[in-house]
Amino acid sequence: MKFYINGSAGVSPFLGLGEEACSIPEEGSRFARESDYKQVINPRQSRRMGKLLKMGVGSALVALKNAGLEKPDAVITGTGYGCLQDTEKFLGVMVENEETLLNPTAFILSTHNTVGGQIALFMGLTGYNFTYVHGAFSFENCLVDAQTFFHENPKAQVLVGGSDELTPTSLQVLEGLDCAPDQQFGEGAGFFSLSAEKTEKSYLAIEGYRVKFGTTNDESVKQMISDLLADCDKKEEEIDVVLSGTDIELAFPNAETIDFKQYTGVYPTAISGALLLAEKVLLGKASALIDKKGVERVLIVNTHSDEGASCMLVGKC
Amino acid sequence: MENLIEDLKKQIIEELNLEDLTVEEFGTDELLFGGNIGLDSIDALELIVLLEKNYGVKITSKEDGKKVFQTVRTIAEFLESNK
Known part of the structure; x- marks a missing residue:
């Protein structure tokens, strides 16, 4: 099935949020390029967000803005690792405080569907919202789901995105497991506003x-x-x-x-x-x-x- | 009391990630909920955990919470009276 891209945005070691052109990643850097998320997310709303949420929600909001879309009909996100920073924080506090006095924020934000949920909260969306956590195929399965959604709703506009973050702890674990020899681990978010029919905004x-x-x-x-x-x-x-x-x-x-x-x-x-x-x-x-x-x-x-x-x-x- | 108020402001800013607020700008009598500070229900839970963890004080009823969490001063007064 053919999908038309009507808007996109992302954060990666080769691209900062809202940047037009790619640039060579800093030597030895595995982390996504620093971006000014305050331009798109109100600091009061972003104060609880970890890196993955800022990358994912920021990219989603810019992608929709680029597509000239206020409310997509569906939000389909994919992540392999989920919100690692908040999970680490929550588990760390659990150990430190011997399973008492747990802070609610880190727990609330540690679930894998937080990016999709926060996009919906930001934009007041009550429609289809699904998150795929299928390892290396999390993003591909978002496309499969978008395809089925378009079969039922041919005129729909669907926001599809993938995001994963790297933390110092996860980097240490991944390097210890030696699961990608000779390659650098990385992180990033890529969000795309898609439609099954060509629109005036379609460019790819x-x-x-x-x-x-x-x-x-x-x-x-x-x-x-x-x-x-x-x-x-x-x-x-x-x-x-x-x-x-x-x-x-x-x-x-x-x-x-x-x-x-x-x-x-x-x-x-x-x-x-x-x-x-x-x-x-x-x-x-x-x-x-x-x-x-x-x-x-x-x-x-x-x-x-x-x-x-x-x-x-x-x-x- | 003044030291306690300053400590509370620092802890609240840090725990609730109020990045755009400094201790100097943080009004002692400023409303925490519904005012400029704009805290919400998740912040209320964080404040309950903060008081229990740092001062060993428990807020057990919604009514107490409403009175205590009005401003930094009301929190400080509550802590002083529960020493």
């Missing part, structure tokens, strides 16, 4: 996507990409840039291949950061990261250990 389209769960190998990933191209009625020659988040060697005749995780870092919803990067590449706002110009179509490919693989085709519309 997710032409199609495919998800493959479970163990994958070179052949199955390449087959998944071939199936996606067939779905979209596109040829390999029509791909200009491949944003790759996999070790599998991918070669297309006219495409420049870039490892997107060197810019987003490794985290469960990194593909939402890759989609943000694809958008900047297509709009000519990623010259600091990618040489190729006049890009019409970007293929994003992601694999995540034994959890599976996904791919997405994004183009101008």
Whole structure:
């Protein structure tokens, strides 16, 4: 199914909130670029928010503003880790105070659906609101849900986003587990206002996507990409840039291949950061990261250990 | 009493993350709820935990809470009378 992008925003090591163009992440930095959230979130409302909430809610509000949309019909968010900072705070106080005198705020904000909930509270939304916590496929499953929502509501406007945060503690644990050797862990948020029908605000389209769960190998990933191209009625020659988040060697005749995780870092919803990067590449706002110009179509490919693989085709519309 | 009021202001600002407020700007007789400070029900819970944790004082009824949490001064007076 084709989704039209009508507005987007995000925070990543290569992009600050509201910034037009990508820039090279600071050397050695794994954290999202510092952003002035007070521009979009009232300080009184943001005072309880941890980093993930500021990144997620801030990105959502800017994406909706860019789409000229006051109230989306549905909010679908994805996160692999959830609100780690608040969870750590809550658990720390629980240990420190021997399970008495627990502060309510950290507990309330520690649940995985806090980003979706806060977006709804901010905008007074009472419609469909769902959060997917499906590891490395949390964002992809948001798209699956958006697709089913569009089948029932073809004229709907849906806000879809993925967000994950990195804390000093989680970084220590992840590095200890050595689950992404030779790669840097990262964090970020990417939110997109989507519709199934083209609107006057539509500027790009997710032409199609495919998800493959479970163990994958070179052949199955390449087959998944071939199936996606067939779905979209596109040829390999029509791909200009491949944003790759996999070790599998991918070669297309006219495409420049870039490892997107060197810019987003490794985290469960990194593909939402890759989609943000694809958008900047297509709009000519990623010259600091990618040489190729006049890009019409970007293929994003992601694999995540034994959890599976996904791919997405994004183009101008 | 003045020291207690200043300590309370510092603790409230820190615990409730009132980033845009300083001790100097924090009026001792300013309404905590419904006024400029604009605290809400979650803050009330945080204040209950703060008083119990830092001063060993429990607020057990809604009526007591309403009286005690009017201003920083009413909190300080409550703590003084429950020493």
